[in-house]
Amino acid sequence: MAEATFGVLLANLGTPDAPTPAAVRRYLAEFLWDRRVIDVSRPVWWMILNGIVLRTRPKKVAEAYASVWEEEGSPLLAIGRRQQRALKARLDTHFDADIPVELAMTYGRPTMEAAGLTFRKAGVERILVLPLYPQYSRTTTAPVFDRLADALAPCPHLPELRMVRDYHEEPGYIDALAASVREHWEARGRQNHLLMSYHGIPKRYANEGDPYPKHCTRTSHLLAERLGLRDDQWTMTYQSRFGREEWLKPYTDETLTAWGKAGHDGVDVICPAFAADCLETLEEISIQNREFFQDNGGGDYSYIPALNDREDHIALLEQLVVRHTTGW
Numbered sequence: 001m002a003e004a005t006f007g008v009l010l011a012n013l014g015t016p017d018a019p020t021p022a023a024v025r026r027y028l029a030e031f032l033w034d035r036r037v038i039d040v041s042r043p044v045w046w047m048i049l050n051g052i053v054l055r056t057r058p059k060k061v062a063e064a065y066a067s068v069w070e071e072e073g074s075p076l077l078a079i080g081r082r083q084q085r086a087l088k089a090r091l092d093t094h095f096d097a098d099i100p101v102e103l104a105m106t107y108g109r110p111t112m113e114a115a116g117l118t119f120r121k122a123g124v125e126r127i128l129v130l131p132l133y134p135q136y137s138r139t140t141t142a143p144v145f146d147r148l149a150d151a152l153a154p155c156p157h158l159p160e161l162r163m164v165r166d167y168h169e170e171p172g173y174i175d176a177l178a179a180s181v182r183e184h185w186e187a188r189g190r191q192n193h194l195l196m197s198y199h200g201i202p203k204r205y206a207n208e209g210d211p212y213p214k215h216c217t218r219t220s221h222l223l224a225e226r227l228g229l230r231d232d233q234w235t236m237t238y239q240s241r242f243g244r245e246e247w248l249k250p251y252t253d254e255t256l257t258a259w260g261k262a263g264h265d266g267v268d269v270i271c272p273a274f275a276a277d278c279l280e281t282l283e284e285i286s287i288q289n290r291e292f293f294q295d296n297g298g299g300d301y302s303y304i305p306a307l308n309d310r311e312d313h314i315a316l317l318e319q320l321v322v323r324h325t326t327g328w
């Protein structure tokens with residue numbers, strides 16, 4: 001095997017260390033203090049965050065985490081580890097070399113500092129950063145860049161860096177999403193409507209130039225086209241809103257509640273912005289939103305899992321690495 005000429009840093013959002021109020025509080029305190037995520041003036045936000053949010057939210061959110069927690073821990077981290085191992089295996093074969101692949105979270109553990117140190121000890125001089133967010137957002141992709149820069153700040157000899165900014169219209173991504181939908185239809189039956197639910201962001205961020213909703217819309221149209229869906233066979237919505245400000249619309253929960261009341265007989269739900277299943281898909285979509293639909297009179301409700309460690313998903317990540325490391 002040849003020696004690697006670069007390393008790959010897979011990055012995702014982060015998750016608490018345990019499904020307990022204390023661990024969730026630590027996680028939220030770090031995450032929600034990031035200006036890229038919440039840009040309210042610091043003194044005002046400090047009062048709201050410490051006076052209200054961190055006093056009330058951790059208990060409720062810890063219960064939600066407990067309902068999806070796995071033996072290996074938080075689903076986001078457990079799946080991230082599987083993605084890391086599977087990508088390394090593919091890259092080692094592709095390059096016939098021992099390619100270092102690290103997983104780091106923007107908030108919580110495993111930290112960017114730990115990944116940076118591992119690369120440094122291995123003598124890695126070039127790092128390809130691959131944030132696991134198909135659609136770029138200032139609230140998710142940009143903090144990966146900030147946190148990595150912070151982690152490397154003490155390093156006297158910076159590695160060469162490249163970052164995949166987004167892959168929202170990458171053919172391998174759309175193909176993998178479409179294959180996951182078709183396989184789900186074959187295994188579980190097909191509902192007559194497909195809902196594509198994306199994590200939301202405040203509408204103001206989009207008005208200020210975040211291309212996230214444009215990326216989501218493009219992904220949705222490409223997926224619908226690849227599945228041969230007519231316009232009346234699919235809908236796109238945004239989930240997980242937080243706080244009082246207006247977020248991107250239409251909202252997933254309001255849409256499913258209205259569809260339930262209107263007596264819709266069935267819906268398949270996919271969340272294309274999540275490269276790995278996590279609290280926002282396994283609890284919010286698969287449990288909470290199912291109730292909004294069915295308790296209001298809706299029929300069948302079927303959640304289509306994230307791409308996780310599917311072979312075609314890992315093959316897509318491999319393709320992205322191969323393309324973005326050209327010349328290294």
Ligand SMILES: C=CC1=C(C)c2cc3[nH]c(cc4nc(cc5[nH]c(cc1n2)c(C)c5CCC(=O)O)C(CCC(=O)O)=C4C)c(C)c3C=C
Nearest residue numbers: 013014015016061076137139140199201242273278279280
């Ligand atoms: C407060 C504002 C938030 C913005 C803006 C936001 C954007 C955003 N988030 C993801 C992906 C994930 N978010 C997750 C959890 C989560 N998100 C927020 C808030 C914002 N997200 C909170 C407060 C939480 C924690 C749970 C809660 O308290 O409700 C997760 C899951 C993590 C896990 O541990 O499973 C992911 C993944 C995207 C893609 C995005 C914008 C594009």
Ligand SMILES: [Fe+2]
Nearest residue numbers: 013199240280
């Ligand atoms: Fe979020």
Ligand SMILES: [Fe+2]
Nearest residue numbers: 240279280284
């Ligand atoms: Fe949520």
